[in-house]
Amino acid sequence: MLQIQNYLNGQLVPPLTSRYLDNVEPATGQVYGLIPDSGPDDVAAAVAAAEAALPAWRALSAEDRGRLLVRIADLIDANLERLAEAESRDNGKPLSLARVMDIPRAASNFHFFGTAAGHFATEAHVQDGVAVNYTVRHPVGVVGCISPWNLPLYLFTWKIAPALAVGCCVVAKPSEITPATAFLLSELCIEAGLPAGVLNIIHGNGPNCGQAIVEHPGIKAISFTGGTATGRHLARTAAPMFKKLSLELGGKNPNIIFADCDLATAVRTSIRSSFANQGQICLCGSRLFIERPIYEQFKAEFLQQLAEQRVGDPQEASTTQGALVSEAHLHKVLAYIELAKEEGGRLLAGGQRVQVPGRCAEGYFLAPTVFENLPFDCRTNQEEIFGPVVTLTPFDTEEEVLSMANSTDYGLSATLWTRDIQRAHRVAHALHSGIVWINTWLHRDLRTPFGGMKNSGVGREGGLEALRFFTEAQNVCVKL
Numbered sequence: 188m189l190q191i192q193n194y195l196n197g198q199l200v201p202p203l204t205s206r207y208l209d210n211v212e213p214a215t216g217q218v219y220g221l222i223p224d225s226g227p228d229d230v231a232a233a234v235a236a237a238e239a240a241l242p243a244w245r246a247l248s249a250e251d252r253g254r255l256l257v258r259i260a261d262l263i264d265a266n267l268e269r270l271a272e273a274e275s276r277d278n279g280k281p282l283s284l285a286r287v288m289d290i291p292r293a294a295s296n297f298h299f300f301g302t303a304a305g306h307f308a309t310e311a312h313v314q315d316g317v318a319v320n321y322t323v324r325h326p327v328g329v330v331g332c333i334s335p336w337n338l339p340l341y342l343f344t345w346k347i348a349p350a351l352a353v354g355c356c357v358v359a360k361p362s363e364i365t366p367a368t369a370f371l372l373s374e375l376c377i378e379a380g381l382p383a384g385v386l387n388i389i390h391g392n393g394p395n396c397g398q399a400i401v402e403h404p405g406i407k408a409i410s411f412t413g414g415t416a417t418g419r420h421l422a423r424t425a426a427p428m429f430k431k432l433s434l435e436l437g438g439k440n441p442n443i444i445f446a447d448c449d450l451a452t453a454v455r456t457s458i459r460s461s462f463a464n465q466g467q468i469c470l471c472g473s474r475l476f477i478e479r480p481i482y483e484q485f486k487a488e489f490l491q492q493l494a495e496q497r498v499g500d501p502q503e504a505s506t507t508q509g510a511l512v513s514e515a516h517l518h519k520v521l522a523y524i525e526l527a528k529e530e531g532g533r534l535l536a537g538g539q540r541v542q543v544p545g546r547c548a549e550g551y552f553l554a555p556t557v558f559e560n561l562p563f564d565c566r567t568n569q570e571e572i573f574g575p576v577v578t579l580t581p582f583d584t585e586e587e588v589l590s591m592a593n594s595t596d597y598g599l600s601a602t603l604w605t606r607d608i609q610r611a612h613r614v615a616h617a618l619h620s621g622i623v624w625i626n627t628w629l630h631r632d633l634r635t636p637f638g639g640m641k642n643s644g645v646g647r648e649g650g651l652e653a654l655r656f657f658t659e660a661q662n663v664c665v666k667l
């Protein structure tokens with residue numbers, strides 16, 4: 188049985204609470220490990236360790252800090268197979284996906300921010316020969332990073348790496364549902380020689396452990412990715428303490444397909460943007476809007492390619508759809524499928540739990556599900572389902588599709604498919620989304636601002652935005 192430990196002040200230690208939570212393998216429904224059920228005392232010890240480590244860590248040159256981060260990136264690369272297996276087992280995602288997406292991206296996060304810190308220049312403003320102002324960016328101090336279960340190591344490292352790069356020390360909590368790769372990362376940090384206390388990984392649930400991180404007065408900034416309701420609660424706690432907040436929350440993203448698109452590429456990519464990671468990516472396009480002249484053709488080709496998806500044991504090479512992350516999440520998604528039927532949706536594919544024979548008989552598998560005939564403003568089309576469930580809706584005009592696409596409380600990402608370059612830019616600029624992909628999906632450049640509008644979040648991650656978030660700007664004015 189895998190028994191996970193906290194990474195506190197450079198050591199792997201049991202929680203001060205002495206309590207543990209079960210860790211369940213979603214593909215089998217069986218408990219396969221234990222994770223610390225840490226509480227406020229564990230968090231306080233982590234903050235104390237981080238505060239003690241801070242002066243030496245921030246005094247290191249960006250190059251020296253970067254060298255350590257790149258060493259961690261190299262160790263992630265060297266342990267790719269072990270990490271991918273752990274991620275797949277913990278989350279239910281296909282091993283093949285963890286191998287090519289989650290773990291390589293975790294290494295890229297450390298590599299990118301390890302090298303980026305050396306390019307992080309300060310600004311200067313000269314006032315007509317009268318004065319010069321220059322901006323110093325100091326590390327914020329000890330920061331909290333709280334991450335979700337859908338892309339566990341990928342999102343955990345996306346927060347930790349920029350914080351460490353600029354000289355902050357970190358108290359981090361991975362999701363209690365998928366703690367395994369964060370634990371393996373703590374072993375790699377020890378192997379890399381990361382100084383004690385610079386990064387502390389405390390495991391536990393949201394209300395006890397996450398809440399204690401948000402409430403602790405020693406934590407100066409919080410970077411959070413997760414559900415919108417949790418983000419709202421977190422903001423309510425942190426705002427009166429004037430903590431800096433970066434919130435990456437939910438999405439209900441439109442995928443707009445115009446009749447002049449490259450249909451084959453649009454269909455193939457839309458299968459991925461609908462169902463990758465069992466639809467459990469905040470960037471998945473769950474509302475497909477198709478221009479009426481190609482609606483039937485798109486639908487037929489989409490359903491034909493969907494039939495080639497294989498729901499099965501995440502460890503098998505042929506599997507494209509693994510298990511949903513938990514029994515509770517499976518039931519949440521199944522409840523939305525019932526709601527879609529009640530709202531008048533016509534079921535075109537899926538809609539039911541899948542029984543995978545053998546070791547996965549008790550796993551949380553769901554057939555990729557497609558509905559049509561639902562109004563754009565029904566709950567199915569407005570609320571985040573965060574699973575392999577999409578809707579198809581025809582449209583006639585650009586104006587109509589924009590009003591449907593922008594109708595939700597979310598504004599994270601959007602995809603549009605067209606060969607008309609002017610329309611592509613016009614529609615992109617009119618979409619209320621922090622991220623717009625034209626003729627592609629999840630094409631990432633780590634330098635770009637990443638985040639959402641409306642209820643999809645506050646602030647931006649990525650590139651300079653992340654480096655700025657984890658620093659305090661101080662202006663120094665010198666009279667010439």
Ligand SMILES: NC(=O)C1=CN([C@@H]2O[C@H](COP(=O)(O)OP(=O)(O)OC[C@H]3O[C@@H](n4cnc5c(N)ncnc54)[C@H](O)[C@@H]3O)[C@@H](O)[C@H]2O)C=CC1
Binds near residue numbers: 399437
């Ligand atoms: N990136 C995204 O957009 C994600 C969206 N979701 C959405 O959120 C829904 C709920 O999923 P959950 O697993 O419950 O996500 P969640 O938002 O509750 O969990 C994310 C992280 O926040 C922590 N957390 C929970 N309560 C907290 C608190 N009071 N203070 C500090 N940290 C806290 C959790 O332990 C976890 O590490 C999902 O069904 C999905 O719709 C979930 C995960 C990722």
Ligand SMILES: O=C(O)/C=C/C=C(\O)C(=O)O
Binds near residue numbers: 335467469470637
């Ligand atoms: O940074 C990325 O490429 C992806 C981020 C995805 C999320 O934040 C999410 O699914 O929660």
